[in-house]
Amino acid sequence: MCPVKALCIKGRPRDSKRESAIAEASISLIQEVGYERCTIEAIAHKAGVSKATIYRRWKNKAEVIVHAISHHAFSQTPSIDTGNLRDDLVELLLAKVKVLKGPDGAVIASIMSAANTDSELAKAIPHSVRDGESQVHKVILERAIERGDISPNANLELLAEITPAIMTYRIFMSQQPVNRKFIESLVDDVLIPSAQKIATNK
Amino acid sequence: MCPVKALCIKGRPRDSKRESAIAEASISLIQEVGYERCTIEAIAHKAGVSKATIYRRWKNKAEVIVHAISHHAFSQTPSIDTGNLRDDLVELLLAKVKVLKGPDGAVIASIMSAANTDSELAKAIPHSVRDGESQVHKVILERAIERGDISPNANLELLAEITPAIMTYRIFMSQQPVNRKFIESLVDDVLIPSAQKIATNK
């Protein structure tokens, strides 16, 4: 007999393998057909799972997607070390564009849809996205600090936020090209000056 | 008889008043109930128009919205003149946040939905958004140039693109707060250093 009533869960326990199957199915469906045509029924079928099993765990399509995204290992930008900050940043951004235009791009785009529908829950998503992204940023920037390429006044967090913001904006909203030329001007005209700024007159 | 065959339009001409009625109805519905609950039937009813009249012009709900947005006059940020660049920018960004969180915020958010579904046509949208936004930017920056506050090396277009990008990202995607503190650090740590950068090491 179960001594602690509240912990005594009767019946068949949930199979945790289902969670991951559903998450994987969701992501690959988004990559294949896009968010709009990624239906719950299709996810269920692809995951070899029934709809009830999905809705027993999450109350919404949005939450299903949120969970899938937040457990998705986004393709990582490779570690970069050219020896100087400027070229490190350019290479990093070029690598990021490649990711955003690859299969994970559709996933990122779907975040934006989900975010609109489900503003409350969408809050949780970008952490995972940002966390992954900022890792490489940090390495590059820390190396630059050691070299003395970056002013101690620099706002590193903000710098790490600007790049995904402007690239997402260009690629998914204004549909403008994000080529090497644009990236170089972004690095030379914004990121480097900001990283090297002398003092705040605040 | 019509002298120029190609110009001789047969049949009852489309009533352009319908187009604008539909566009207005779409926008105000998005503002009232959001993109998801803005149905074609509701638009038709509000515009005093039949569904057929809508689908005769656009093949999709997405295209209807795209058209509506691209013809929408977004609320403008007021003209600002504090006398110095830094405060101009802070005031400008504060005003923009207000807009993005007001009724037009829902409209902007809906752009992101439409953009996913309708990547081809979505290209046309942001022009209207950017064009409106960049106007005030230009005034502020030009005034700063006259005062000598901005280096001739500054990349003004890029500067004008960063602000909407990061604000949209924060508000609609990462759901992070966009308060005075954040805006000030954005201005002081990124925009000003970039505007005043001395030379390109390219």
Place this chain on the structure above:
Amino acid sequence: MCPVKALCIKGRPRDSKRESAIAEASISLIQEVGYERCTIEAIAHKAGVSKATIYRRWKNKAEVIVHAISHHAFSQTPSIDTGNLRDDLVELLLAKVKVLKGPDGAVIASIMSAANTDSELAKAIPHSVRDGESQVHKVILERAIERGDISPNANLELLAEITPAIMTYRIFMSQQPVNRKFIESLVDDVLIPSAQKIATNK
């Protein structure tokens, strides 16, 4: 475990009460407003059922109606016994006219619409109509045989088919009156001679 695989029905079984509710709703709507104004949505609403539930079972409005009709118990002509064949037949036909002009008339008329659209499935309908009709016929004719009023050469099935045919034709197609005078001449000039015919010269 289900021992017989083929009989093991998975998933929630269809609720057969829905079928009958839909059929009843269809028939009563046809009786009330006629075939043309009997919409699927109205049927669904009257049956307390959703459109999807209807379209899950039948692929067409026509098939819905076909099913409804083929499960409808048409109002029966009462049993008749005047003691002689001639008057039995006259009374029977008068009773039938009454039925065809009553609520079931609209239903019979709708058969003709459905039959045009849905020639394949319409085959199934008239069984129900004929089966009900022929019952009373048989009783009358068998009694007449016992009395010796009918020649053993008579083609009883054909006789039983002529009356609904000519009455349907008159009422629904040529819109001619079907009054007592017409019925008497039909009985005296066609049915009785045919029933009493002496021999086939074939």
Place this chain on the structure above:
Amino acid sequence: MCPVKALCIKGRPRDSKRESAIAEASISLIQEVGYERCTIEAIAHKAGVSKATIYRRWKNKAEVIVHAISHHAFSQTPSIDTGNLRDDLVELLLAKVKVLKGPDGAVIASIMSAANTDSELAKAIPHSVRDGESQVHKVILERAIERGDISPNANLELLAEITPAIMTYRIFMSQQPVNRKFIESLVDDVLIPSAQKIATNK
């Protein structure tokens, strides 16, 4: 000046060629695609005419069809003369079946639809159908009278009505076969006994 006001018709007169073009287009569309898919727009297009021109003349689709049918020359059964009544009738009915199963069959079937929808106006239609059909009947029957094959008591009109009724019923409603065997039993067991009946016991 026009002396009789009522007769004074100004403006471009209606082109009567349109009426026939519309009627022909209607009939051939019914023959090709059936009543259900014979739309006003298709008729207009096929007749090289605008919808307005159609609705200027008739207020309904039903009336358009009614007019077309009532001006349609149904394919005639050929004149028959085998020398005896029984074989004349059999040949006649076989010829009629052929007609009903040919292109005009669809037209006849459409009458039934129109009759249901438009009970008021449908009254006018069958005259044209019956008139054409009864012609051949009459010739055959009159010849039989001359030969003395038919009793002077026979109800010829009723006889002429039974055949189309039962054949229409079989072909379009109960979908039963109308083959030579059925036709012979109809002639031998019903038509001939009725035609030769000795006296009315009325």
Place this chain on the structure above:
DNA sequence: TTTTAACCGAGACGGTACGTCACGTCTTGTG
């Protein structure tokens, strides 16, 4: 000859019903 009024083709328009699709819930039998 000019005016006038109805005709005509084309196709926009409001309306109504259709048949489809996805969501999220519910109901079976089975493990």
Place this chain on the structure above:
DNA sequence: CACAAGACGTGACGTACCGTCTCGGTTAAAA
């Protein structure tokens, strides 16, 4: 209880056809 299967109510979608209307342009009788 979990689970697969799939029925169910709901509500929006996009389509099709009806019958009306509004254009520019034509045609024949009336003035």
